[in-house]
Amino acid sequence: GDSVTQMEGPVTLSEEAFLTINCTYTATGYPSLFWYVQYPGEGLQLLLKATKADDKGSNKGFEATYRKETTSFHLEKGSVQVSDSAVYFCARRVSGGYNKLIFGAGTRLAVHP
Amino acid sequence: ETGVTQSPTHLIKTRGQQVTLRCSSQSGHNTVSWYQQALGQGPQFIFQYYREEENGRGNFPPRFSGLQFPNYSSELNVNALELDDSALYLCASSKDRGQETQYFGPGTRLLVL
Numbered sequence: 440g441d442s443v444t445q446m447e448g449p450v451t452l453s454e455e456a457f458l459t460i461n462c463t464y465t466a467t468g469y470p471s472l473f474w475y476v477q478y479p480g481e482g483l484q485l486l487l488k489a490t491k492a493d494d495k496g497s498n499k500g501f502e503a504t505y506r507k508e509t510t511s512f513h514l515e516k517g518s519v520q521v522s523d524s525a526v527y528f529c530a531r532r533v534s535g536g537y538n539k540l541i542f543g544a545g546t547r548l549a550v551h552p
Numbered sequence: 553e554t555g556v557t558q559s560p561t562h563l564i565k566t567r568g569q570q571v572t573l574r575c576s577s578q579s580g581h582n583t584v585s586w587y588q589q590a591l592g593q594g595p596q597f598i599f600q601y602y603r604e605e606e607n608g609r610g611n612f613p614p615r616f617s618g619l620q621f622p623n624y625s626s627e628l629n630v631n632a633l634e635l636d637d638s639a640l641y642l643c644a645s646s647k648d649r650g651q652e653t654q655y656f657g658p659g660t661r662l663l664v665l
Contacts, residue, residue: 443594471652473653475656481658481659482556482558482642482656482657482658482659483595483642483644483656484656485653485654485655485656488652488653490652528594528595530594532652534652537600537602537607537608537649538583538585538600538608538646538649538650538651538652538654539585539597539600539608539610540585540587540595540597540644540654541597542594542595542596543594544592544593544594545592545593545594
């Protein structure tokens with residue numbers, strides 16, 4: 440069935456380090472893909488999205504490229520900040536009459552000074 | 553532009569009780585989706601409402617029900633609460649049922665004792 444798999448956390452980095460959070464999906468066709476971020480005690484915020492193969496989504500220094508060959512949508516940032524500490528969720532859309540998102544389990548990122 | 557709001561922010565109930573959670577969609581949005589996020593997991597789709605009708609449902613029992621009102625606000629009702637219903641309940645709105653980007657509210661944290 441349809442699923443999204445993320446690398447397990449927590450991921451602990453020093454400030455200004457390079458970040459990669461892996462995400463792979465299973466699907467028929469080419470669903471739209473998303474990264475959401477959840478700060479402590481809050482709901483989900485859309486971070487970036489890509490709607491077709493080879494698209495690159497970007498926002499606030501984060502990037503992710505839709506790779507259909509590897510069914511992946513890995514999140515990257517060149518230099519993380521303490522304020523990036525949060526839980527990151529990869530998601531894919533399930534289309535067909537209604538608009539449903541399937542989420543991965545989330546990856547917790549902790550950035551220390 | 554007002555974002556998605558939810559009430560209450562926190563709620564404590566006992567097993568067997570009933571609960572109603574409320575959501576106001578973002579201005580101009582006619583579609584509302586509800587998700588359940590258990591601790592340490594990604595959100596799971598409960599159902600979606602479009603123009604006051606249920607437009608799609610996830611793998612949740614009938615004791616999870618909802619409503620959408622003419623102003624597109626929505627309620628999630630859960631009857632016969634079980635301990636496993638303890639979770640963060642997230643509401644998300646989108647401009648239309650075909651619009652893939654969903655905007656999430658801050659959530660209602662429900663604890664069932």
